[in-house]
């Protein structure tokens with residue numbers, strides 16, 4: 001546990017880190033302490049070679065109910081600038097290993113943006129999403145307006161952002177924000193099973209696939225296809241490719257070295 005116990009880091013297995021936002025008295029609202037704790041946990045997971053996938057979660061009531069509204073109250077633009085909140089969002093968006101959100105309860109505002117910034121989102125049927133910033137006279141500032149529009153399309157993004165209305169996990173799944181819809185009690189086990197599956201894959205292939213998709217989405221198609229091709233050639237020169245092909249032909253599981 002770190003940062004006054006607002007973020008708890010668990011190691012369900014050597015290859016999987018579970019990072020839990022823990023500020024239940026405020027529905028896990030992302031104050032400065034929680035943001036710092038998350039940044040620290042991600043930096044440590046990034047450094048640790050044995051970690052192959054990270055799960056972000058909250059508790060039964062909330063993944064996270066947004067940025068801390070109390071901290072916003074008297075914040076002027078220079079105050080907000082000085083807090084360097086973008087460093088937090090960059091640490092999530094730029095995280096190189098697979099990041100899985102396991103969402104139960106509320107994922108609102110910055111909490112929803114956090115889920116949107118992950119690579120895979122598992123949600124319990126009772127989860128509730130939304131970007132209600134408009135009701136506070138502001139707008140999503142953690143990438144939500146761009147990521148929701150890219151994932152769900154302009155109409156869906158504006159439908160929810162302009163009204164601030166919440167939407168249920170089932171709708172989030174229909175709109176493509178949620179990859180896996182589960183019973184609430186299955187959210188974490190499902191996320192863990194996905195993380196373990198990824199962790200058993202050849203690490204270089206996993207890294208290149210994530211890089212190709214995430215960077216490719218920000219690039220024109222020609223440049224994105226060139227990046228994909230380059231990564232493909234790179235992977236063809238790895239020991240893991242040799243092992244993966246040999247394992248298939250010999251009808252046995254692959255033993256990958258990450259080389």
Ligand code: DAK
Pocket residue numbers: 025026027029030065066067068069070080085086089106108109110111132133136140141142143
């Ligand atoms: N901030 C602070 N405290 C919060 C909170 C929040 N976002 N959400 C809940 N809490 C606190 C409540 O004040 C309450 O505290 P006490 O009264 O017990 O002291 C406690 O958590 C329990 O909340 P409720 O009593 O309201 O519990 P309910 O189950 O009835 O309702 C709720 C849960 C999540 C539906 C409700 O609390 C709610 O609507 N919360 C606000 C949700 C919201 O509007 N979220 C968006 C916040 S704005 C930026 C990047 C991103 C952002 C900003 C800048 N930059 C890069 C600059 C993001 C902005 C936002 O997220």
